[in-house]
Amino acid sequence: MVHTHNNNFESLLEKHHLKKTGPRLKVLSMLSAKNVATSQPDLEGVMNDIDRVTLYRILSAFEEKGIIHKVFDLNGTANYAMCSPACDEDHHHDEHLHFNCTNCKNVYCLDELHLPEIKLPKGFKPDGFTLYASGLCPKCSKPV
Amino acid sequence: MVHTHNNNFESLLEKHHLKKTGPRLKVLSMLSAKNVATSQPDLEGVMNDIDRVTLYRILSAFEEKGIIHKVFDLNGTANYAMCSPACDEDHHHDEHLHFNCTNCKNVYCLDELHLPEIKLPKGFKPDGFTLYASGLCPKCSKPV
DNA sequence: TTAAGTGCAAAATCTTTGCAAATGT
DNA sequence: ACATTTGCAAAGATTTTGCACTTAA
Secondary structure, X not given: OOOOOHHHHHHHHHHOOOOOOHHHHHHHHHHHXXXXXXXXXXXHHHOOOOXXXXXXXXXXXXXXXXXXXXXXXXXXXXXXXXXXXXXXXXXXXXXXXXXXXXXXXXXXXOOOOOOOOOOOOOOOEEEEEEEEEEEXXXXXXXXX | OOOOOOOHHXXXXXXXXXXXXXXXXXXXXXXXXXXXXXXXXXXXXXXXXXXXXXXXXXXXXXXXXXXXXXXXXXXXXXXEEEOOOOOOOOOOOOEEEEEEEOOOOOEXXXXXXXXXXXXXXXXXXXXXXXXXXXXEOHHHHOOO
């Protein structure tokens, strides 16, 4: 996966015709520092210098542009993660696989995995799949 | 409560040591009338004679007892559906398959389907899977 | 009778909107 | 200079809590 520096963040913003502001760069570096999706509350906690409303707006702008994507965890709270390069404004990944750790509560985006083919009952015309698995992540399943 | 035939709803409530009240029976009949999961707002709309708070409490009691289960649609809103008989207080289904129609917004619970086996990266110890598919449901995919 | 359930009011959250001041280009 | 973006205040929406009244058992 890409190792992103500030320069990459800036060009990412440029690419989407968004101004390179402090709050936006901070959100980008927070999100890409983690390999897990981050919940809105957690983000607020870390960015206590950024207004809550600004955060909402940044996240929804990023989502609209295909820079990040939103995933709801098993409690229905929104978590955000960087999109892989395959995502763009018009077409996000079709298949997402998310892992929700019941111990540390982290949400892992396992975008690179392929879902096996799933057959639905007659008449259902799927255009995308999202799989949630819950259980223990590698860190939490390690023997102590 | 009116004396009635021993219908399924009443024995269901009895079984879980819940009193057979009007609001509860109404929720049960609403939910089992539909073969799709119903959102909280939709439920409120139909049950405008029942207090909103009462509805919250009924739903969470039912969920706790394993009578219904909650499923978040792709917008993160809670939808509720009757549990299959395999659900109980301690152990809901491990595998749920939900279909979210992008046209009519209905959420179908396809509990009877089996997920193919999914292999996760090393270290992940899954204990349950939930699959969301989005697209067109049979009704909406029918040619007009 | 009495514990459980309901309804209303009110608090606590969460999310959106409007607008003036600040900032990037 | 100009359009965007931010921060604050305030409105809306959603969910929870407290308490008195009602009801099923």
